Amino acid sequence: MSGSTDIPTPAAKAPHSIADVTRSAGVSSRTLRHYDAIGLLPVTAVGDGGLRRYDDRALVRLQRILLLRGLGLGLPAIRRVLDGEQDDVVALTAHVAWLERERDRIARQLAAVRTTITKLQGGQDMTTNDTFDGFDQTRFRAEVEERWGADAWQRGATWWDAKDPAAKQAFQDEQRAIAADAAALAASGDASSSPRALALARRQFAWLAQATPPAELTADRFRTLGDMYVADERFTHAYEWAGPGAARALRDAMHALADAGL
Numbered sequence: 001m002s003g004s005t006d007i008p009t010p011a012a013k014a015p016h017s018i019a020d021v022t023r024s025a026g027v028s029s030r031t032l033r034h035y036d037a038i039g040l041l042p043v044t045a046v047g048d049g050g051l052r053r054y055d056d057r058a059l060v061r062l063q064r065i066l067l068l069r070g071l072g073l074g075l076p077a078i079r080r081v082l083d084g085e086q087d088d089v090v091a092l093t094a095h096v097a098w099l100e101r102e103r104d105r106i107a108r109q110l111a112a113v114r115t116t117i118t119k120l121q122g123g124q125d126m127t128t129n130d131t132f133d134g135f136d137q138t139r140f141r142a143e144v145e146e147r148w149g150a151d152a153w154q155r156g157a158t159w160w161d162a163k164d165p166a167a168k169q170a171f172q173d174e175q176r177a178i179a180a181d182a183a184a185l186a187a188s189g190d191a192s193s194s195p196r197a198l199a200l201a202r203r204q205f206a207w208l209a210q211a212t213p214p215a216e217l218t219a220d221r222f223r224t225l226g227d228m229y230v231a232d233e234r235f236t237h238a239y240e241w242a243g244p245g246a247a248r249a250l251r252d253a254m255h256a257l258a259d260a261g262l
Contacts, residue, residue: 016059018043018052025062040079041065067099159211174207175238182250183243192252193260201257204250219258226254 022029032052035041041062044055054062061082068078163171181200190196208225209217229235229247239247 016054016056018054021054021059021062025066027062027066035062035065035075038075038079040075040082156211171207171210174203176242178204178207178250179239179242179246182239182253183246185253186243186245186249192249192256197249197253198257198260200250201253204254205257205262219262222262223255223258226251226258 018029018032021027021032032041032043036043036052041058043052044058045053047053064082065078068081160168178200181203185197185200188196205217205222208222212221229239230251236247239250
């Protein structure tokens with residue numbers, strides 16, 4: 001089923017309006033238009049007044065796009081996957097297997113967190129096996145490599161593995177401190193170009209620079225990372241726990257600093 005070669009069917013066979021799809025799938029009309037523009041999810045038919053409509057086959061394709069996004073794949077990789085597969089049932093069966101593995105992983109994470117709570121309450125010693133069961137950061141690997149090169153993930157993993165426990169803790173503590181200050185910035189209403197905001201962005205730059213070669217942490221990459229904090233819920237959660245608007249406030253401050261030349 002190639003999204004770039006599907007022939008639009010008459011509107012009568014495409015009963016789902018763009019409004020129906022955005023409401024049900026939780027994606028914006030802008031996203032659907034972008035998917036159409038890049039050939040990832042072509043619109044099935046265009047009715048009177050330019051109303052875009054989608055048939056059932058398009059809905060299946062969108063479901064698979066969203067599932068693959070959940071795996072961390074970028075849009076070019078998703079298109080390669082979808083355009084290389086012809087049988088929807090076979091492909092969806094593979095997705096079911098992945099979802100079942102994710103369900104099991106999340107169940108292990110829940111059990112690990114509950115165990116941590118129990119041990120903290122009882123004053124018991126922690127074990128790494130109990131604490132980190134189900135936490136697999138390698139699921140981000142494909143996205144990192146697609147965005148920043150094949151060796152980007154390995155360099156980061158090597159850097160992290162070389163740190164001792166105290167250094168790892170310090171790195172994580174600084175991220176949490178930045179998140180707390182970003183939440184405070186959001187609550188303050190200060191402009192993204194204010195001295196307070198720019199100081200926070202400089203701290204974020206310094207924190208990122210620990211793991212990224214300075215020559216690679218360009219203004220464009222810094223902006224992209226800031227955008228990810230808002231656009232990708234996996235990263236948003238890392239900041240929003242500290243307070244609403246934290247991720248957006250940090251993103252805006254990072255943009256302001258990048259615009260000022262870092």
